[in-house]
Amino acid sequence: IKMRVVEDCKLPAAMQCLSGRKIVLAAATLRPETMYGQTNCWVEPNGEYGAFESHDGDEVIIATERAARNMAYQGMSPEHGKVK
Numbered sequence: 001i002k003m004r005v006v007e008d009c010k011l012p013a014a015m016q017c018l019s020g021r022k023i024v025l026a027a028a029t030l031r032p033e034t035m036y037g038q039t040n041c042w043v044e045p046n047g048e049y050g051a052f053e054s055h056d057g058d059e060v061i062i063a064t065e066r067a068a069r070n071m072a073y074q075g076m077s078p079e080h081g082k083v084k
Helices: 013-018 065-072
Strands: 002-004 022-026 050-053 059-063
Touching: 050 065, 059 065
Parallel strands: 022 059
Antiparallel strands: 002 022, 050 059
16 A cells, blocks of 8 residues: 655655655555555654655655565565665
């Protein structure tokens, strides 16, 4: 489950380098049926998140390092098993 960040939102200074790119938040769930009809997303305010390349280079995925590493083994990173 991915939720796209609105294109005209004001990015924080640390994310300005991503301006103009397609940015998505990846939901941390193994049960997609729990996300059906979801209209919002809660983000841990003190969490440590990173920006990771998607498998096709078209998207930047915002997730934790652990989640990105797990997604790398599910075909969601440019190289299998490696995060970038």
